[in-house]
Amino acid sequence: MDLWQLIANDHANIADLCGEIPRAFPDGGVRSRERLFRDLDTELRRHFEAEEESLYDALEDHDRAEHLVDELEHEHEEIERRLGELARVRDKGTQDWTQRFRDLAALIEGHFHREEHELLPLAREILDEEEFRELRHEYVEENIEALRARQGGWDVPSSGLLLGALVGAAAGALAFAAWRGGALRGLTDRTPTQLLLSRAPVLGRLGGLMSRTGRRRRQYGAEVLKDVAQRTRTSVQDVSSRLRLPIGTTYAVVADLERKGLVRSTRHQGPVRERIVAITTRGREQAQR
Structure with a gap:
């Protein structure tokens, strides 16, 4: 799986979350609005960190991409600012909160479209195949580092050991989707982050899920x-x-x-x-x- 597919899978899973949150119950349960919003916050910040430290970093010194990368980084900042504001609201069941979240979801959707239809095509013109392969490796590594940081420095296996598994399983995005969709039910009750970072025997099933x-x-x-x-x-x-x-x-x-x-x-x-x-x-x- 190449870098573009990894990013697109992240986008698709985050978009699914954005669609679920307004329909979720405001309080209580694993699929409550509060819980799903926390999942969205975690997934977005992980995704942004991985992009900025790999693809954005590789393109920002190119004259043709510098302005676009700068704009997209500002969009990251705006999305994170709005995430923080919504997270601080205790009652997430109000019409005001829901409308503000829908506005945020529209901003996220527009941002993802710019990346897929402006940034990635430009990157294909600027970067060669060797750089693509290196960026894929960096993107996966940054995902691991972001997950490690958010889990308080867990003992994560080296990226070399995880690279094949992450790429073959659509990285963290696929593990996250599998966990939310119940595809790993019966193997473990742990969170998607724990699934990704553990040595539990889930990779075979994730590989099959990727094929399906x-x-x-x-x-x-x-x-x-x-x-x-x-x-x-x-x-x-x-x-x-x-x-x-x-x-x-x-x-x-x-x-x-x-x-x-x-x-x-x-x-x-x-x-x-x-x-x-x-x-x-x-x-x-x-x-x-």
Whole structure:
């Protein structure tokens, strides 16, 4: 799994969390709004740290990328500032808190889209294959360091030992998704961070989950493409609703299709900020096969 897929998987899982939080019960239980928000805070900060210390650091000295990287780093700061403000509110069940969270989720979605559609394509033009491989290694290492720091200096195996497992299992993002989705139920009751850092025998099952995730992503791609082909244009949220797919998965599939030139997407500029997707000529031909 390459760096772009690792980042896209992080984005998809974080987007799923953003979609779950407004629907969660404000208090109590493993899937309470408070618990899910803490998970989101942890995952976002881990993801940001890993990006900044690997991809951002590699690009910030290039003239073509310097301004964009600076803007994206400022967006990280703004997102973290808003996370802190929302975390300090004791009652997370109010309409005001929910609306402020939805505004934050829209900011996160826009930030991820800029990374996937502006930063990553630019990085492909600037960096060579050897640099890509090194960045993948650094991204995984920074994930490990971020997790270690947040767990108070656990005795984490060296990144060399974990690199293959992390990449093969979509790094922390996949472990997190597996834990939340119950795919590891019966193996352990520990948190996703503990799963990732422990030596528990979960890697085989994670590898199988990765394989199934890839097959499902390809299947979803065909379904999303056919759905979009039936309309002049549509929002990603509507595609998600019609096909009953998680919103984060839908965004990830649309991003894959756009990278292949099968669809194109734009941000709606009206009062409701959403991503609008339309079929391309190549995509329509693919959908008709």
